[in-house]
Amino acid sequence: MIINLNRARERLAFQQAQMHALGLPFTRIAALDADHLPDLDEAYWSGWERPIRPAERACLLSHRQIWEAVATGADPVLVLEDDAVLSDKVPALLEALRHRTDLDHVTLETRSRKKLVAHASLSDLPLRRLYQDRSGAAAYILWPRGAAKLLQRSARHGAIADAVICAAYELASFQADPALAVQLDRCVPYGLPEPIATQSSISPAQSEKQRPTLAFRLRRIKAQLRMGLRQLCHSHDAQRRQVPVRREDFDYLKALAVTQTTNPSAPGDAAP
Secondary structure, three states: OEEEOOOOHHHHHHHHHHHHHHOOOOOEEEOOOOOOOOOOOHHHHOOOOOOOOHHHHHHHHHHHHHHHHHHOOOOOEEEEEOOEEEOOOHHHHHHHHOOOOOOOEEEOEOOOOOEEEEEEEOOOOOEEEEEEOOOOOOEEEEOHHHHHHHHHHOOOOOOOHHHHHHOOOOOOEEEEOOEOEEEHHHOOOOOOOOOOOOOOOOOHHHHOOOOOOHHHHHHHHHHHHHHHHHHHHOOOOEEEEOOOEOHHHHHHHHHOOOOOOOOOOOOOOOOO
């Protein structure tokens, strides 16, 4: 499933070309627009570590739509935001995981941030147990049991989608190692072919920081303490490190033919 705003046509064209090159069928899920959010009580959005911007709210609700669909199914599902760039090893991993029932969630991506991952990988798969992540909602595989856990975690209070996933220690979560996905804006830093140009989906006006209230600051301190305790509890079987990518696994992108169906996406065109 690929989350894509109706007006982000260039990104959709990229995903169509990428999925065709990898031989992966997909379903496009229309992302919620930040300008047309459902009417939720503001209290739902006020329980995280800082104020949540409209684009971030739309992103979470778009992911929750998918979690609801996955939770009612029987099989794991690959979930992508429309700026996810995939390794050519993804199809083989999907096939290997198709009948596994002992996992809740596998993140494919890396983003130049350290993750708390197990020393040992699974004996039969290029995966390591993931104990703590800081970002990662652009490319992941989700099982029905994992989707139900994420829905429960985000039922009372909202957060950015990455934070909901990363805070869900109840998930049996794993990391692809080497990583099998990056976001478009990380292609150049990782030395990968850049299929299309990308811009931030958050406008300068959205980026202005609000002074956090005491309640927000206390929640952030609590979250930091929780992460520190998590690291301490797994100091014997895990380490904090960056997960690398294997550049040759992305070489197919050099020959990717992206048919531009519209003007390049403007800032804000792809909230997820």
